[in-house]
Amino acid sequence: MMKLELQNIGGFTGVHTFDIQKGINRITAPNAKGKSSLLRGIQCLASDDETVFRDSLNDDNDTGTIKLDDGYMRNLRRVNNIVQATPADDRTFFDENSEWRNAEKIAFFTPKSRVVLEIDQNAFDVLRFVKSVSGAEIVESDLRRKESQLGDAKQKLDEYIENLTSAQKLEAEIKTMQGDIQRLQGEVQELEAEIAKESGTMDITDVSRDLTTKKREIEGLHERLRVREGEVKRYQDEYEKARSQRELINEEIDEFEQTYESPEKSIEGFKANIHKHERRKKSLKRGKDMVDSLLGVINEAYKMFGETERVVPEEASEISSLEKAYSLLGEPRECPVCNGSADRDTLEHRRDGLRACATDLSKDMRGEDEQTKMIKLDMKELQDKVDGLRAKRRALDEAKRNAEEYHKDWDERKDTLDAIEREISEKESERENLERQYEDATKNVQTKSRERLNEMRKKVGGFENEIRNNHKQIDRLTSEIPDYMIGETLEEYARKKNKGLEQLRMEIGELETQYDHEVRGAVKRFNDKINNIYHDMGFTTFRDIKIQEETTRGRPSSLDVLVEHESGKKQSLSSLSKAEQLTLGLVFQISAKENYIPAFPLFVIDDNMNTFDPDRFKLALKYLADKADYVIVSQPAPPSEQDELVIKYGVD
Template sequence: MKSIRIILENIGVFRDRREYILSTGLNIIYAPNASGKTSLINGLKVLMLPSLTTEEIAKALNDYEEKGRVKLVIDDSEFSVDLIRMPDGTVRAQGRRFTEDSLIERVAFIDLGSDLVAAILAGNHDLVKSILREVTGVSHVETILDTLTRLKSEYEYSFQARRKEYESKREVYVEQRQRLTERLENIRKRIVEILQAPQLEPARKKMEELESKRNTLLEIQRRLREQKLEITNRIGLLKRDHDLNKSELDIHKREREKIVKELDELRRAGPDMRRALEILLKEVENLQTERENIISEIREKERMLERRKEVIDYAVCPYCGAPIEEDRIRSEIYELEEDLEKLRSELKKIINAIEEKRMEINEIREKAERRLKELEEELKKIDERIVNIERVLDTVDGKIKQENKRLAKIEDEIKDLDKELNVVNVQLEVLRSEVPINLIEEYRYLTNEEQKLYEELDSINAKLRQLDELYNELRVLEDKLERVRLLQEYFQIRLNELTRATVERINEVILKHMKLLKLAELEYPVLVEDFTLTLTRAGGTPTTLAELSDAEKAIFTILMTLVLKEYVAGEFPFYVVDTLMEFIDDTRAAEVLKYLMEAAGNDKVIIVTKTRPFTGEPRLLSQEDILVNTIPSALTQPSR
């Protein structure tokens, strides 16, 4: 950087255009109070800090002006931000900033408004620790870790609750199935015993054939019912997917209708908007005409004023030869000056009105075009989502139709089996008429009971299969829980490594600035692994931040911000210290400034404000008040 110029227009205490030249190295703004030191710093903030609040932006603009500008010219590069006071009193900043890094404010602009500066000066150890973790990025990893911890807790709770539900239900169903199976085996044994009874000898062979056929049909029927249940479950899941997608589709369609409606309204409002713009443009044109007329009138009156001032000391007018009446000429000069003041005031109002109208025109255009573009992009995205969902719905509908066909086929097969079973049962009834009545009654009861048990077993098996679905969800949840655990372990390791490495790096950089640490009357090191400050006086006496003097706190603040800037924004060339030097005694202030001069070298721009003793004559900041790589003699010479 060979050339650095800062141009201020209506910034802070300055109601006109001011230009200051800065240089690489140390720039000490050495001027009395109320001369504009902080105004210059606020102008730099507007140009370099994207995270300023509306109040901070408003504070930079002169209270009596409607607009201002800050411009920074570095070699062939130019950065400029305009400040415009809006009708509601707020101030808007627009233009090209030097940087968009929000961290710069915390490590490169050091004043009493900085949270780190305020925390150190207040001796608030915990707040300093928190800010250090935040600026270095450690707290961001901690936030991720906290999120993962909460997510892990939620997953663990959900997993444990579902696993408990699964295990309790499965235990009940398995127990019921075991009981039914045992009961069924006993019934089958008794049926076999009945079929082998001597009283059934005449019809045994035929009954055994029919019973075997009946059992085969029952087994086939049981398998078909299982298949039917599986298909019914699949259809239920597909319908659920269908309903979810249909619900999402309906939401998107309603959103689409709203967007289309708003688009139509915007397009219909086009002629009205054009008419409004035409009216505004016409108003601007009229104002410009009025401005030109006033400018012409001002120029004419300025010529008249200039002539009267020229001839007031003459006895006769050099232009017309008439005698000069001094009182009348002075009265005319006074009236012309009053008229000019009114005309200039009116001209300023017209210029502001033109600027406001132009801003209103640009705002209408930008707002309409931006909203139209946003709506068109939203409509395109929603149309894509609708097409994708409709494609999914078609696929789901096709699967449901296929499953319904399979279900209908199985139901037909079950009906055919029922018919066959009825035939077999009728044939068995005929044969039972040839068998003793007591055996027949028992046989009939057992076969009915067997049928019921088969149905109950089918129901229990179906419930166990439904539990298998819950188990699959449980497995998915368990996988998520495991992934979160692994991520938590990973980020915990990374946090420990980052914290340790960051503290080591900060302590290393502090070691480079050992002279500042000595000026603060402290010993190395300053931080331990968890960012706790371990402050020690010379000789090894432990101390705390609150026990430091104001001068020591100020020097410690400069040390820590220099270290943080080198750690997180080493390439940023500016470092600004405002007001803080006032807390430091002259002897140490001179040493700190010498050190900053060395630290700046030939590639950094360090700006420090220092109050010059008041000489009795109020004045604004001038170029002579900016000392480049020079320590004020008042600090280096011993006081007498």
């Protein structure tokens, strides 16, 4: 036997205990007497769904507890109108056995379980049910996540490849232009040699060679300058980022210190305020307990006052204590407290007054709770800010050190940049001198030859400018490409990145195989059992029940249930009546329990077997008693036959 204890759960206010025996437990009561509250309390031990918690906690209380024997416990609390559990203090079924994590979906056949809700909406999705109980749902979630990652990675790679393709086209153009420059320089040298031969002046050839060498030196320095400028820009950005972070942290610290001159004193004030409200609540509770006690006495007096006669058992004349008890109760229509006369209206008025007072006290207690919660939240917010302030001060020191380091690196690279710029300036000056020498050397050259030389030199200059522009464009395109090494070919980069994509594709393939295995394995397990379960429970409407699979590109895309009547007529699940669908839903959940959590000790059914005839109801219960240690079923009872909730044991 297990003892179930519910405190402030559903319609139960305060602590209520129930004995759950091995075998069949039938919870019988009129409507609104706590049948569903009791079952939802048990469900909380197998659930981490806040919807279940919200439906379970008593509306008039902000905390509740469910205990089942000494092994399982769930604490609920309402915070800002949201009902939450406290996992650190709880011990649930799935804490004991991780394989029982799906127990709520399998072993609880209630109006709010997914299967029953979907059947009520004529939308029972067999594939979704099979996935949720078999583990395929988790595999599918991982599969969707990996497919999304692959899609994002492919899209980004396409963008990177497009940038890299453009960059490498520019590099190809640069190589072509460099070839054109070499060709033009060769032609220039040939022309200069001809001119020297005609004019007998060799200076022009020497000066031209020196000028070409100087241009190459300047071009190399410009390349170094381009790299250094990138480094300077990067360190400058890092410095500015660190400086901005430092300024932002300083502003936050100043704002906090202006708002709270003494945070520690504010926190002590919050604590004092909390103690005040807790004392007020304690006093209110003491008053409510007294009112509740008096109300209990008045209620009993009211009930006894309404008796027209009181039957004294024969044993009272033989047992003195029993005789004394009945004498103390007084006569009907007398007040059992003072033995004086009383009228019904006076008792009714007093009872109503006490009820109203108890309600007001409960409301005031909840108000004190809310005040305490708000103060605690404010205090926690302030404490978090104080902790955050300390962290910000540490972050400020870190940001200051980072800014100083970045500024030092920035200065060092800027010095190098300045040195390169000075060297370029010197080389440019030397180049200008060489150009003047070249111009002097060509003064005696024929006009036609000089114009041709100038035209060639202008073409070379044009190519050089275009090469510089292409380098800038390449820098812009490749700076956005992660893991790219300068000089790496398009094929090498694509091959490197495709390795990561191939790993994702391989993982997706494995998950697809695992998903198919889970779903098809589950379908086979269900098909192996559902007919036997259906007939062993005493159902005879269908001769055969089978889950059928529809596939898309070789993967299960949907599942349907096909039933065959004794006449040979076949129907799909959606064409059956609501009662027939509920019967099959129950069969599926029992099959899921046998297949996936056979050792789970409970099977709970709330109000969903009321359509069965008595004989079939008994057969179903007997079958379930062999599949779960504790079978708990709710049954409505007419108010004329039964006032309160009662647990009956066994089938009869």
